[in-house]
Amino acid sequence: MAFERWFNRTLNRLWGFVEDRSGMPKWALRPQPEFTFKPSYWTGAFVVNAFLYQVVSGLLLLLYYQPSVNPTYTACGQAVGTLSAAPAAWCSTYYILHSVPMGSLLLSSHLYGAYAMIFLAIVHFYRGYYLGVYKAPREFSWMVGTLLLLATLGMGFTGYLLPYTQLASNATNVGLVLALRLPYAGPLLGPFILADGTSQGLLSRMFAAHVLLIPLALGALLYAHIALFESHGIAPPATSDPTQRRRFTHAEDKKNVPFMPHIFFYMTKWALLYVGLLLGIAALWPWELPTYVGNLAATGVVTEPDWYFLWTFKLVDFQGVTPVLAVGITNVILLFILFLPFLDRSKRTHPRDRPVFLILGNCLMGFFLMLSVWGGLTPGVQISPDQVALRLVPIFVVNAVVVALFYWRYKRNYLHRLAAAGKAEVRPGAYPLPTSPAVSAAPALSAATPDGGPRD
Numbered sequence: 412m413a414f415e416r417w418f419n420r421t422l423n424r425l426w427g428f429v430e431d432r433s434g435m436p437k438w439a440l441r442p443q444p445e446f447t448f449k450p451s452y453w454t455g456a457f458v459v460n461a462f463l464y465q466v467v468s469g470l471l472l473l474l475y476y477q478p479s480v481n482p483t484y485t486a487c488g489q490a491v492g493t494l495s496a497a498p499a500a501w502c503s504t505y506y507i508l509h510s511v512p513m514g515s516l517l518l519s520s521h522l523y524g525a526y527a528m529i530f531l532a533i534v535h536f537y538r539g540y541y542l543g544v545y546k547a548p549r550e551f552s553w554m555v556g557t558l559l560l561l562a563t564l565g566m567g568f569t570g571y572l573l574p575y576t577q578l579a580s581n582a583t584n585v586g587l588v589l590a591l592r593l594p595y596a597g598p599l600l601g602p603f604i605l606a607d608g609t610s611q612g613l614l615s616r617m618f619a620a621h622v623l624l625i626p627l628a629l630g631a632l633l634y635a636h637i638a639l640f641e642s643h644g645i646a647p648p649a650t651s652d653p654t655q656r657r658r659f660t661h662a663e664d665k666k667n668v669p670f671m672p673h674i675f676f677y678m679t680k681w682a683l684l685y686v687g688l689l690l691g692i693a694a695l696w697p698w699e700l701p702t703y704v705g706n707l708a709a710t711g712v713v714t715e716p717d718w719y720f721l722w723t724f725k726l727v728d729f730q731g732v733t734p735v736l737a738v739g740i741t742n743v744i745l746l747f748i749l750f751l752p753f754l755d756r757s758k759r760t761h762p763r764d765r766p767v768f769l770i771l772g773n774c775l776m777g778f779f780l781m782l783s784v785w786g787g788l789t790p791g792v793q794i795s796p797d798q799v800a801l802r803l804v805p806i807f808v809v810n811a812v813v814v815a816l817f818y819w820r821y822k823r824n825y826l827h828r829l830a831a832a833g834k835a836e837v838r839p840g841a842y843p844l845p846t847s848p849a850v851s852a853a854p855a856l857s858a859a860t861p862d863g864g865p866r867d
């Protein structure tokens with residue numbers, strides 16, 4: 412007991428010293444309410460964590476990788492056992508996998524880490540979509556987030572070609588045909604991406620984009636994203652109350668939990684779990700390198716992208732969908748996501764109060780899932796319009812009917828409860844339900860002023 416008291420006192424004094432001398436309270440992120448100690452409030456931080464792992468593992472891979480299409484990498488001959496005619500980019504990847512100590516763990520975890528980062532960014536996006544975190548005052552956070560998602564996909568696209576496998580080369584060519592059909596941007600991007608039109612030119616540009624240009628853009632966007640987050644604070648729980656404030660003031664922050672060390676250690680715990688899981692999976696299921704570009708002995712290499720682009724590939728397989736139309740559809744989806752905060756104008760954030768956007772979000776998810784599974788099962792197989800209608804229309808119809816029924820039931824129950832409480836009239840645009848425990852855990856927010864106060 413006495414030891415415990417002494418230990419805690421010493422730790423507190425030590426921490427007080429570090430806080431004072433480092434000026435930490437001034438530069439650390441703002442404190443957060445107690446109810447945010449749940450993984451669902453920090454999905455973005457998980458993406459940051461995944462990004463950091465990619466940076467560290469990518470820098471280590473740079474020690475061995477050679478972005479060249481020439482078969483001049485002597486270490487490859489030694490590693491393969493014969494003098495190989497494979498391009499240096501493929502050979503150096505082979506060398507990392509088979510000869511560098513822990514190289515297989517490093518490369519496999521970098522690849523699976525990329526999958527995890529994209530998956531977590533999609534989870535973060537959908538969480539924000541369903542809980543309406545894009546509403547005032549977080550419109551710009553949402554828009555910068557959309558650009559971050561694009562940059563993340565760009566990292567995946569450019570990284571896919573780097574091992575220089577025939578599979579990746581085929582898929583990259585299809586992707587480039589689509590990207591270069593972008594109206595206005597396509598012709599401008601063309602010379603920039605294709606360089607001098609040689610395969611070396613393309614590989615060099617993809618390499619530069621993957622290790623320098625996109626990471627820099629991602630870093631800058633992330634800075635803006637976190638600065639906006641810091642300025643507005645975390646979004647309160649989704650609610651049916653349109654008068655609930657959406658922002659904590661800094662005076663209220665003083666009652667919240669400090670970022671350092673509490674939230675930081677909370678994140679570190681999840682970060683360590685993430686790295687442990689990633690390394691475990693990479694050790695159990697190491698990546699196997701497909702054959703290299705130009706291997707004349709290889710036959711039947713399919714054209715298939717990684718899972719996150721399968722949906723675009725299937726879209727081009729639909730009869731009547733030209734590359735230009737596919738690019739057009741993708742752009743409409745993108746613009747919808749980008750400008751969502753200005754399309755959904757209601758003040759309620761709870762998904763049960765936003766049936767139209769709930770249906771649209773479900774349709775979007777159904778569309779991506781369906782096309783991805785379809786693309787994985789039947790890559791390159793042409794699909795007739797009636798097959799498309801047979802598969803996609805039922806998803807959309809069932810989704811719309813189910814959401815509409817739930818909404819009708821919810822509103823009817825609400826009106827009954829109002830009537831039982833003797834309140835005959837529903838204020839226009841307001842049907843406040845009992846606030847959730849999470850909301851009442853943040854007393855400052857229930858003292859409502861419509862738009863949230865400015866920082867003090």
Ligand code: HEM
Nearest residue numbers: 452453454455456458459536552553556557559560645646
């Ligand atoms: C590389 C991708 C991304 C990273 C690293 C990232 C990172 C973060 C971080 C660290 C936060 C603070 C809260 C949290 O941890 O959840 C956050 C919040 C936020 N993000 Fe992202 N984000 C990314 C992508 C996106 C996307 C795709 C969107 C939506 C289109 C988005 C929209 C938002 C919004 C609206 C907030 C404020 C949410 C709140 O206050 O609860 N982000 N993001």
